Amino acid sequence: MSEPAPSPDLWAAPRPHDAVDRVVSLPGSKSLTNRALLLASLADGPSVVRRPLRSRDTRLMAAALTALGTRLEDQGDDMAVTPGAWDRDGDVDCGLAGTVMRFVPPVAGLSSGTVRFDGDPHMRLRPVGQMLAALGALGVHIDDGGRGALPFAVHGAGAVPGGTVTIDASASSQFVSALLLAGARYEHGVDVRHVGKPVPSLPHIEMTVQMLRHHGVEVDDTDANRWAVAPGPVAAADHDIEPDLSNAAPFLALGAATGGRVTVRDWPARTTQPGDELREILALMGCEVSLADGDLTVVGPQRLSGVDLDLHDVGELTPAVAALCALADSPSHLRGVAHIRGHETDRITALATELGRLGADVTEREDGLSIRPAVLRGGVFRTYADHRMAHAGVILGLAVDGVLVEDIATTSKTFPDFASAWSRAVLGTAGAGPGAAP
Numbered sequence: 371m372s373e374p375a376p377s378p379d380l381w382a383a384p385r386p387h388d389a390v391d392r393v394v395s396l397p398g399s400k401s402l403t404n405r406a407l408l409l410a411s412l413a414d415g416p417s418v419v420r421r422p423l424r425s426r427d428t429r430l431m432a433a434a435l436t437a438l439g440t441r442l443e444d445q446g447d448d449m450a451v452t453p454g455a456w457d458r459d460g461d462v463d464c465g466l467a468g469t470v471m472r473f474v475p476p477v478a479g480l481s482s483g484t485v486r487f488d489g490d491p492h493m494r495l496r497p498v499g500q501m502l503a504a505l506g507a508l509g510v511h512i513d514d515g516g517r518g519a520l521p522f523a524v525h526g527a528g529a530v531p532g533g534t535v536t537i538d539a540s541a542s543s544q545f546v547s548a549l550l551l552a553g554a555r556y557e558h559g560v561d562v563r564h565v566g567k568p569v570p571s572l573p574h575i576e577m578t579v580q581m582l583r584h585h586g587v588e589v590d591d592t593d594a595n596r597w598a599v600a601p602g603p604v605a606a607a608d609h610d611i612e613p614d615l616s617n618a619a620p621f622l623a624l625g626a627a628t629g630g631r632v633t634v635r636d637w638p639a640r641t642t643q644p645g646d647e648l649r650e651i652l653a654l655m656g657c658e659v660s661l662a663d664g665d666l667t668v669v670g671p672q673r674l675s676g677v678d679l680d681l682h683d684v685g686e687l688t689p690a691v692a693a694l695c696a697l698a699d700s701p702s703h704l705r706g707v708a709h710i711r712g713h714e715t716d717r718i719t720a721l722a723t724e725l726g727r728l729g730a731d732v733t734e735r736e737d738g739l740s741i742r743p744a745v746l747r748g749g750v751f752r753t754y755a756d757h758r759m760a761h762a763g764v765i766l767g768l769a770v771d772g773v774l775v776e777d778i779a780t781t782s783k784t785f786p787d788f789a790s791a792w793s794r795a796v797l798g799t800a801g802a803g804p805g806a807a808p
């Protein structure tokens with residue numbers, strides 16, 4: 371990985387003064403919010419998305435749907451979504467949001483205008499080619515200059531034939547989710563068959579399937595690696611957005627890494643969010659984990675244990691888990707996440723580089739990391755515009771003096787005002803809004 375120049379934008383990660391005992395409420399899930407907004411836009415009438423996340427990724431999704439012709443209105447904490455006539459040309463800024471770059475083009479195929487897509491510089495490197503090829507096979511006209519990457523234009527024809535398509539979705543589950551989300555509105559629906567190495571992040575595809583069914587769409591997912599969406603209307607339906615359980619990772623780590631206690635409010639009893647897996651991961655690391663009446667409580671041990679984990683299904687948890695592993699007193703092996711090299715940054719190399727810079731004993735592997743106990747030191751923790759790298763940095767800062775996290779504002783991708791919420795959680799100072807209540 372090329373070494374970026376050190377940024378002057380360094381944030382001193384707070385260290386708790388004493389054992390923490392906190393209760394936190396977290397903002398809504400990015401993955402649920404962006405699916406809910408998109409499905410409501412495809413529906414046959416208005417819907418309300420209750421307590422959506424308001425962060426960079428969801429604002430980009432809202433702007434993209436507005437560019438297509440959907441009407442989105444804030445109603446207090448909620449958002450009212452009224453489908454519109456998709457009859458215009460438009461521009462979509464994907465930022466660094468995988469959900470915008472992958473979920474919106476299949477929908478743009480249904481419009482009768484040309485929709486141009488671009489994003490942050492790094493977004494041009496994130497994988498989307500297989501999905502564009504699959505969309506082409508389903509009858510959507512796409513001009514990507516042969517790059518298989520941003521920037522590209524979707525020339526909507528007002529309708530999409532759809533049908534059966536084969537795709538290698540081993541780079542991202544979002545390829546499959548994207549085709550399924552729009553598929554009911556295609557003339558023949560979609561029948562998506564994956565061929566290739568295993569698809570990562572399967573809980574996110576399950577999330578897509580469940581949310582489609584919530585809108586009355588018929589989905590057949592009986593066979594492995596095949597998902598068929600029947601053609602038909604998408605019924606209007608309201609959504610209650612759960613808190614973002616992946617963004618709970620640093621807050622639960624606060625309890626785990628300090629021998630303290632942290633409770634996250636409104637933890638769903640059942641969910642498709644991969645962050646729910648944190649309960650098991652933290653228990654394996656030696657934490658006491660309990661879920662009662664919607665409160666998830668984690669009590670950290672004296673010393674964290676290392677873990678040997680295949681994170682293929684829950685790859686977005688890797689940065690936070692890797693940071694905790696660097697604080698553990700036995701070795702860890704994190705496996706099965708080659709695909710996270712295509713996330714906001716190459717997360718495997720970024721973690722190996724940044725944990726290593728602070729003294730961690732890390733071996734980078736093609737599909738993961740091995741991390742052995744070592745004495746850590748303070749220093750700059752670079753984040754590569756990746757919100758979850760920032761989470762990893764602040765977790766190290768819980769146990770190590772002098773950790774300076776670069777560009778903490780990058781957390782705004784999925785968490786509004788993370789730095790204040792984190793300071794309140796760590797230091798126990800009072801504050802309003804999403805985040806910590808001491």
Ligand SMILES: O=C(O)C1=C[C@@H](OP(=O)(O)O)[C@@H](O)[C@H](O)C1
Nearest residue numbers: 401542543544570571574685686
């Ligand atoms: O569908 C979604 O909302 C997501 C799917 C996953 O993507 P990958 O399958 O590319 O890992 C996940 O990592 C990402 O944060 C959100």
Ligand SMILES: C=C(OP(=O)(O)O)C(=O)O
Nearest residue numbers: 466467468469686713714
């Ligand atoms: C991989 C992630 O995001 P995206 O939706 O941009 O793929 C993530 O949030 O960890």
